[in-house]
Amino acid sequence: MENLDSMFKPKSIAIVGASRDPHSIGFSVVKNLIDSKYQGKIYPVNPKADEILELKCYHSVLDIPDDVDLGVITVPAAITPSVVEECGKKGVKGLAVIASGFSEVGREDLEEKILEIAKKYGMRILGPNIVGIMSNPMKMNASFGPYLPYPGKITMISQSGALLIALDSRTWVDRVGMSYLISIGNMSDLDFADVIDYFKDDNDTKCISLYVEGIKNGRKFIDVSKKILEKPIVALKSGVSARGSLAAASHTGSLAGSGKVYSAAFKQAGVVQAYTLDDLFDRSLALSLQPPMHGDNLLIITNGGGVGVLATDAAEKFGIPLKDPPEDLKQKLKEIMPDFGSAKNPVDITGMASAEWYGKALKIALQHPWVDGVTVLYCETSVSDPRELSMEIFEATNCNRTNKPVTVSYIGGEVTERAIEWLQKKGIPVYRSPDRAISAISALREFGRYIEKGFDEFNRFEDVDHEKVKKIFEKIEKENRNFITEIEAKEILEAYKIPVAKTKLAKSKEDAINIANEMNFPLVAKIVSPQIIHKSDVGGVILNIKNKDELASAYDKIISNVKSKVPNAEIIGIAVQEMVPQGIESIIGSTKDVQFGPTIMFGLGGIFVEVMKDVSFRIAPFSKSIALDMIKELNGKAILEGARGEKPKDIESLSDAISRISQLVTDFPIIKELDANPTLVYENGIRVVDARIILDKK
Numbered sequence: 107m108e109n110l111d112s113m114f115k116p117k118s119i120a121i122v123g124a125s126r127d128p129h130s131i132g133f134s135v136v137k138n139l140i141d142s143k144y145q146g147k148i149y150p151v152n153p154k155a156d157e158i159l160e161l162k163c164y165h166s167v168l169d170i171p172d173d174v175d176l177g178v179i180t181v182p183a184a185i186t187p188s189v190v191e192e193c194g195k196k197g198v199k200g201l202a203v204i205a206s207g208f209s210e211v212g213r214e215d216l217e218e219k220i221l222e223i224a225k226k227y228g229m230r231i232l233g234p235n236i237v238g239i240m241s242n243p244m245k246m247n248a249s250f251g252p253y254l255p256y257p258g259k260i261t262m263i264s265q266s267g268a269l270l271i272a273l274d275s276r277t278w279v280d281r282v283g284m285s286y287l288i289s290i291g292n293m294s295d296l297d298f299a300d301v302i303d304y305f306k307d308d309n310d311t312k313c314i315s316l317y318v319e320g321i322k323n324g325r326k327f328i329d330v331s332k333k334i335l336e337k338p339i340v341a342l343k344s345g346v347s348a349r350g351s352l353a354a355a356s357h358t359g360s361l362a363g364s365g366k367v368y369s370a371a372f373k374q375a376g377v378v379q380a381y382t383l384d385d386l387f388d389r390s391l392a393l394s395l396q397p398p399m400h401g402d403n404l405l406i407i408t409n410g411g412g413v414g415v416l417a418t419d420a421a422e423k424f425g426i427p428l429k430d431p432p433e434d435l436k437q438k439l440k441e442i443m444p445d446f447g448s449a450k451n452p453v454d455i456t457g458m459a460s461a462e463w464y465g466k467a468l469k470i471a472l473q474h475p476w477v478d479g480v481t482v483l484y485c486e487t488s489v490s491d492p493r494e495l496s497m498e499i500f501e502a503t504n505c506n507r508t509n510k511p512v513t514v515s516y517i518g519g520e521v522t523e524r525a526i527e528w529l530q531k532k533g534i535p536v537y538r539s540p541d542r543a544i545s546a547i548s549a550l551r552e553f554g555r556y557i558e559k560g561f562d563e564f565n566r567f568e569d570v571d572h573e574k575v576k577k578i579f580e581k582i583e584k585e586n587r588n589f590i591t592e593i594e595a596k597e598i599l600e601a602y603k604i605p606v607a608k609t610k611l612a613k614s615k616e617d618a619i620n621i622a623n624e625m626n627f628p629l630v631a632k633i634v635s636p637q638i639i640h641k642s643d644v645g646g647v648i649l650n651i652k653n654k655d656e657l658a659s660a661y662d663k664i665i666s667n668v669k670s671k672v673p674n675a676e677i678i679g680i681a682v683q684e685m686v687p688q689g690i691e692s693i694i695g696s697t698k699d700v701q702f703g704p705t706i707m708f709g710l711g712g713i714f715v716e717v718m719k720d721v722s723f724r725i726a727p728f729s730k731s732i733a734l735d736m737i738k739e740l741n742g743k744a745i746l747e748g749a750r751g752e753k754p755k756d757i758e759s760l761s762d763a764i765s766r767i768s769q770l771v772t773d774f775p776i777i778k779e780l781d782a783n784p785t786l787v788y789e790n791g792i793r794v795v796d797a798r799i800i801l802d803k804k
Contacts, residue, residue, distance in 0.1 A: 110304045112199035113232060113296075114286065115244055116175035117146045120167055120198065122189050123180035123205075124150030124158050131204060132180040134250040135238065136161065142240075142247035142254050147172065167196045174198045178238060178248050183207030183216055186234070190220045194227030202248060203234035209292050210235050217294045224295065232296050236289035237267035240274065243285055243310040251287070258283010259312035259394045261305045263290050263298060265319040266344075273317075273383075281530050282391050285310040297322055299330040306334040313394035315386060316341040316377075324371055324702030328725060331375035332561045338393040338553045339377045342386040343368045367699050370723035374732070376556040378549045385545060392535045392546035396511040398554035399547060401478030402426055406452035407467050408483035409459040409490075413517065413540045414452035417483055420541040424548035428452070435474045442466040452483070461490045465498030472508045479511045479550065481543050486518025492525035500532045511550045515543035562729040567766055571601040572773060579776060579801075588801045589636035592681050595797035599782065602766045605759075606794040609683040615661045619654050621682045628652050628685040631660040632796075633668050637675040639798070644671040650685060657682070686793050689786030690745060690755055694764055694794075696726065696771045696780040698802075704771040708736045708764055710745060711784045726768035733761035733768075746787060755787045763792055778802040 119139065125132035132152070136159055139148050149172075150158040153165045164170050167177065167189070177198040181189055186205050193201060201224060208217040217234065224231050232239070238249025242257045251270065256277035264270040267289045277284050285308070288301060298321060305311045318341050321327050331339055346365030372379045378393065380386040404426050408414040421428050428451045431439075436449035442463055448454040453471075455463050464482065471477045482499060486492060503512050514529065514536045516522045526536045537543040575598050582590060590598075596606040608625060611634060612618035622629060633646030641647045645667030648660040661680055668675055691711025699705045702725045709721035722736040737743060737757055748754035763785065771777045779800040786793045 110200065110230065110296075110300075112175040113202070113230060114239065114241065114288075114304065116200070116246075116248075118149065118172060118174050119144070119146060119176045119178060119246075119248055120149040120151055120164075120170060120174045120193075121178045121180065122151040122167060122193070124152050124155070124163060125180075126152075126155055126158055130180075131250045133158070135178055135180060135204070135248060138247035138249060138251070138253075142245050144244065144246045144248075146175075146244075146246070149174065167192045167198065170196065175200065176248070177201045179203045179205055179234075181205055183213065183234070187216065187219045187223060190223045190229075194223060194229055197227075198229060200230045200232070202232045202236060202238055203291075203294075204236055204238055204250070205233075206235040208234045208294070217292060221294045230296055231294055233289070233291040234294060235267070236291035237270050238289055240287040241285070249287075249289065255284035255287050256281055258285060259310065260284045260315050260390050261286040261288065261308065261311040261313070262315040262317070262390070263288045263301050264317040265290055265293075266317060267291065269317060273387075276387070280387055281527055282387050283394065293322055297326070299323065299326045302327075302334070302339065303330050306337055312337065313390050314339045315390040317386065318343045318368070319345055321368075321371075321701045324699065324725065328371055328375040328702075331377055335376055335557055335560075338398075338549075339375070340380055340386060340390045340393060340549065341372055341377045342380040342383065343372075364699070366721070366723050367702060367705050367725075370705070371702055371725050373735075374561075374725055374728065376553075376561065378552050378556075380549075384542065388535075388537060388542050388546045389549035392511070392513055392550055393553060395530075395533045395535050396513070396550055397509045398557055399479040399511045399551040400554045400558065402551065403429060403476055403478040404451075404481065404547060404551075405431065405471050405477045405479070406481045406483060407464065407471065408452050408454055408485075409457055409464075409487065410483065410485040411454055413483045413485055413515070414454055417452060417481060417515075417540040417544050420544035421548075423541075424545055426544075426548050426551050431474075432476050435470070435476055438470045438474070439467060442470070457485075457487055458489055461494035461498045464490070464495055465502050468499060468502035468512070469505075472502065472510055472512075477510065479547050480513075481540075481547050482512065482514045483540050483543070484514070484516050484518070484522075486516070486522050492516060492518060492522045493528065496525040496529040496532075499529060499534060503534060504532075511547060513537065513543040513547040513550075515540045562731050564727045564729050564769075566727075567603070567769055569603055570766070570769070574601040575770070575774060579774065582801070587636075588803055590799045590801065591634050591678060592632070592797055593634070595780075595799045596794065598770070598799065599767075599794055599797055602770045604763045604766055604782070604794060605792055606797065607683050607686045609681050611679045612661070612682050613679040615658050618657055618661050618680060618682050622654055622657055625682070625684050629657060630681075630683045630685050631657065631664055632681040632683065633664050634678040634681050635668065635672070635675045636678070637672060638668065644668055683795075686786060686795060687788070689788045689793070691784040692746075692760065692787055693781065693783040694767055694785050695783065696767060696777065698778055699725075704768070704775070704777070706736075706764060706768050706771070708733075708740075710740060710742045724768070727772040728765060728768050730761045730765045733764035736764065737761060753789050756790055756792060757787075759790075759792045760785075760787050763794075776801050 123132040150163040155163040439449040695707040704726040709715040722739040781798040
C-alpha cells in the first residue's frame, strides 16, 4: 500500500464547496477544522466568496498558492467531476468526497467518472458519500460530525456516515477512546483493505474497528487482514438477514453477502466478529487496552453470587466455559475471604469484600500460572468504596506485569460511575454488566487463538490432473451446454483425487448390461437429465439391483417414470453405479459469493443440513487444517468423532477432499456451483456417491 499520509495526516486541506451558510456541510467542515485546532493550513474554496470564518477563500483550487495534500469535496454530485479535474491539475494528492448522489442512488456513471479522473492524476479517493475524517492525533475534524471523538487508540472505519456521527457522540458517553473515525462510504477507490493496510503501521492505533455493510474485494480483505496479527481487527457486519441485505445494498451500492460467508471470511482473516453495536464498542475497547488472552483458563472474582452466575452463563456462551481452579490456587484464595466464601470459579469473596480483599485476590490470580485471564465483578455495597476498588485493581495489574488480560464489570450508582471513568483512563476496560465484560475478554481469547494458530498458506495439490478437467470443460463448451452430467462431474472430482463411486453412462439397455459386466452387483441405476435435479422425486433412482435381469427392468422403469412425470425432460441416459456400503452422510458444496468468489460449505447430510442448517463455510482455496476447523465447527461433529461407542470416522480423508474441492473451484472459475452430495464417510476413506456441477453462463 502506497503512503496515504496526505489523506490521513495532511499538512494542508482545501474544502471545495466551503460555504458561508451555517446550515451547510461546506460551512461545518471549515468550522470543525478550526474548532478542532487543526495545525495545518486550511483553504476554503468557493467562487462566490472572498472570506469564510475569517479565512481567505479562493475561487478555485487552482488559485491556492501553496501545495494541497487533501481536498474535501462538498459540492453536489453533478459538478464533482469538474472539481476532481481541477484538483488533479493542482496536484492535490488525496480526495475525501463528502458529496452523495453516486452509486448509492444508481449513478454508477458519475462515480466511475470521478475515479477515472483521479487515476489520471494519481490521486486517491475516499468515498464518495462520506461524512469525512476525524483524527485525534492530528487534531483534525475534516467532517461534518460535531466534534472529535473521546481520545484513545481505536481506529474506527464505518461504511455508514450517519452511524459514524452517532458513534462519535457515544464515544464520550461510554468513554471508548478513538484515534481516528473514518467514513469510507461507497469505496469507489480506497476500500476497507486499503485503510487497514495503512493503519497497521500507525503508532496511534492499537485496534482497528469496522462497521461493514459490504466488502467489494473479499479476497483482498482476507489477504491484507491476516498479515497484521500484531494489531487486532474487530468487525460488525450488518445486513445478514435477507431483508437487511437488501437495505445494505441500497444504502451504499455494495451487495451484502450472507452472514455465514462473512463470518467464515472473518475467521480466515483473523478478524474478531462483533454482533451488535454494544459488542463492537466493548470488544474494540478491550482489544485496544489489554493484551490477548493465551489459554482458556478464565477466573472470575466477584462479591455477588447472582452476577457470578450471569458471568458463568456468558462464559459458556462466548466459548470460554469456566473450569475449576487447582487446589493450591483455591487454598491461597481462601486465606483472604470469610469461611462462607467460595474459592471455586467464580471466586465469591462475598458481599463483605473490601477493596483490599479484591486487590489481594486479583494479585493471587494473576501470579498463578494456571490463570490465563481474569474478570472482576463488583456490585456496589456500603462495605467498599468503588473508587478505592479501582485503585486496588490498577495496582494489582500494574505491579504484576504478567501480560494477562483483565476486564471489569461495575454495577452501581454515581460513585461507581466515577470509579469506572478513573479505572478506564488507567487502561482497564470496565463494563456495566457481567455479560459485556465476559464478551470483551472472550474477544481477547479469540484474538489470542488467532495468534497461537497463525495462518496456513495454501499449498497446492500437485497430484491433480488439471489437463483432464480442462478438456472436459472444453468439450462441454464446444457442445454449447451449461449442463454437466453426473458422470462428467465425477470424472472431474476423480481428476482431483477425490474418491467417487464408480459410475458409467448407459444410453441403452445393452449399454447397461455391458457396464454391469465391469462392476460387481448390487448396482444403482439413476436418470441423467439436465431438467431433473432431484431424481428420487420422479422415480429416477432404483437401488440394490442384484442381477442383469433386474438391471434391464430398472432401466425400462426409470425411463417410463420420467416420461410420465417430466414429459419434456431431455433424457441423456441412465447412470449405472456401484452400490457403495452405507456410511455417515455428509455434503461438500461450493457456490460463488459476490464479494468473496468461490466459497466452500460442509455439513452432515439429511436433516442436519436441511432442517438444522448445521453447516460451516470458508473462502476457497484453503488448507486441510482449515477444512478440519470446518468439520470441528459442526454441532453434529461427535457423529464423525465416534459417538455412543461408534468408531471414529476418517476425518483426515474428509478434510483432504474438502481442501481439494476448494482448489478445484478456484482453478476453474467457470464452476458456479458444485455439490458432492452425499459424500459417505467411513472408518477408512470416503466416497462421493452423487455429484452435480453447474457452470457460469457466458
